[in-house]
Amino acid sequence: MFPRSGREKRDKETTKSRSKNVLGNMSSPAPYEGKLCCAICGDAILPPTPELSSAERWQTEAVLLSDPDREFEHLEEHYRGGKKRDAKRLDISTAREIRKDRARVIEKDRLRIIAANQDGDADMEQEEVDSNRSYGREENGEWVVTPYYIATHEACLEVAETVMRRSPHDIAVRDLRTLWKVLRMRFKVDDMYLMSSSIEFVASPQRIQLPHSYYMPFRFAPMLSGSFPSGEIDRKVERWEAAYPLHVSDLTSAVLENLSSLPPATAAIPQAVSFQKRFLALPPELRDHVCSFLASRNGMPGTCNGLLPQWIWREVLLRGECLPFLRDLDVAVVRDFCARWGREHGSQEPNWELLVRKLSQEAWSIWDAESSSLKVPSGLRNRRRIWQLIEEMYVGDLVPVKRMMRVSSDHVVVPRYWDERGEVMHPVVRVQVGSRDKLRSVMA
Numbered sequence: 001m002f003p004r005s006g007r008e009k010r011d012k013e014t015t016k017s018r019s020k021n022v023l024g025n026m027s028s029p030a031p032y033e034g035k036l037c038c039a040i041c042g043d044a045i046l047p048p049t050p051e052l053s054s055a056e057r058w059q060t061e062a063v064l065l066s067d068p069d070r071e072f073e074h075l076e077e078h079y080r081g082g083k084k085r086d087a088k089r090l091d092i093s094t095a096r097e098i099r100k101d102r103a104r105v106i107e108k109d110r111l112r113i114i115a116a117n118q119d120g121d122a123d124m125e126q127e128e129v130d131s132n133r134s135y136g137r138e139e140n141g142e143w144v145v146t147p148y149y150i151a152t153h154e155a156c157l158e159v160a161e162t163v164m165r166r167s168p169h170d171i172a173v174r175d176l177r178t179l180w181k182v183l184r185m186r187f188k189v190d191d192m193y194l195m196s197s198s199i200e201f202v203a204s205p206q207r208i209q210l211p212h213s214y215y216m217p218f219r220f221a222p223m224l225s226g227s228f229p230s231g232e233i234d235r236k237v238e239r240w241e242a243a244y245p246l247h248v249s250d251l252t253s254a255v256l257e258n259l260s261s262l263p264p265a266t267a268a269i270p271q272a273v274s275f276q277k278r279f280l281a282l283p284p285e286l287r288d289h290v291c292s293f294l295a296s297r298n299g300m301p302g303t304c305n306g307l308l309p310q311w312i313w314r315e316v317l318l319r320g321e322c323l324p325f326l327r328d329l330d331v332a333v334v335r336d337f338c339a340r341w342g343r344e345h346g347s348q349e350p351n352w353e354l355l356v357r358k359l360s361q362e363a364w365s366i367w368d369a370e371s372s373s374l375k376v377p378s379g380l381r382n383r384r385r386i387w388q389l390i391e392e393m394y395v396g397d398l399v400p401v402k403r404m405m406r407v408s409s410d411h412v413v414v415p416r417y418w419d420e421r422g423e424v425m426h427p428v429v430r431v432q433v434g435s436r437d438k439l440r441s442v443m444a
């Protein structure tokens with residue numbers, strides 16, 4: 001179960017999303033609409049064309065996830081075979097890993113799988129497949145059901161695997177199979193009810209719409225509408241949510257640019273002096289352990305308390321335990337920065353505590369990046385967005401929305417085969433479409 005604060009936050013996000021949708025009616029289609037989108041970050045997976053800029057190329061590199069053990073399909077088949085309260089539990093062997101196949105978009109949701117040759121240094125193109133749908137084909141007179149493929153950006157999958165390994169929080173997704181279950185349940189839990197598509201007349205689902213809209217920033221209607229010639233729009237609106245999230249150039253110096261000077265100390269509080277003395281007397285490994293508790297799912301409070309020396313906060317930043325999305329800071333750049341700061345500011349220290357607190361705060365005003373108090377490269381902001389999306393995932397976090405027919409969704413229920421962490425549920429429960437309250441689910 002999610003902590004109360006998480007649920008409150010999701011409710012708040014839903015409200016934001018609703019208001020955004022109302023405003024969204026004023027704008028023209030977003031750049032990802034009608035395109036195949038990454039199941040993790042929600043932005044477009046682009047076909048590789050010569051017109052793309054170097055900054056966009058990472059969005060052409062896709063991975064197709066698929067389950068060789070077809071766990072979802074077996075559970076679905078079993079469920080349909082007998083929707084009885086006392087139906088036997090189905091034990092499925094899922095010994096094989098979820099497959100990851102590199103691929104490139106050909107058009108819409110059709111991709112070509114790419115495999116490395118034996119030396120691993122050249123690409124060999126393989127078969128063409130459709131993503132995010134069930135289908136089969138005839139092969140040598142036999143009907144073969146193809147794997148269900150879910151497409152993501154290769155970079156987003158790498159971020160996801162890092163989150164699964166390094167997140168210090170109690171998150172639901174810790175392995176690739178659980179990630180697969182999250183995505184698989186979002187796409188389709190019943191043949192009749194497909195995921196919503198941002199363009200309703202497109203035959204297959206192109207993009208999942210989460211209640212918080214994937215933290216996609218709101219763009220004012222005039223910037224995306226026909227009020228400006230298209231070239232002008234592109235120059236004016238920086239789509240940081242489409243920036244490469246992995247290797248961000250000048251990352252360390254850009255983060256350090258946010259450092260301000262520590263204000264002159266007021267009269268020392270005796271209890272604080274005493275705490276600091278006792279803390280510094282601890283062996284380094286115990287100090288590190290104490291500092292590891294600073295990691296907070298909702299971010300640290302923004303107010304500094306001055307209990308720890310500034311160099312400890314600098315260490316907290318560099319170790320990356322509390323800010324695991326920032327583990328690639330360059331220590332040499334930090335050392336040079338400190339030397340320069342010393343020459344320029346004398347004994348006035350940088351406020352490392354304030355910087356760490358700001359960096360820890362959730363999603364950095366992602367709804368309004370331009371007014372964020374943190375000035376960070378777009379790639380890092382996008383990495384933070386994707387990181388947050390992974391940390392919030394759980395199996396069954398989104399029940400499907402009826403796409404084609406407009407009927408009240410209140411009475412529609414769908415089966416759920418796994419609990420939030422991906423354990424098989426027995427017996428299968430059915431949840432109401434559109435309901436966020438899993439406890440009010442009804443038995444099959």
Ligand SMILES: [Zn+2]
Pocket residue numbers: 038039040041042043152153156
């Ligand atoms: Zn992505």
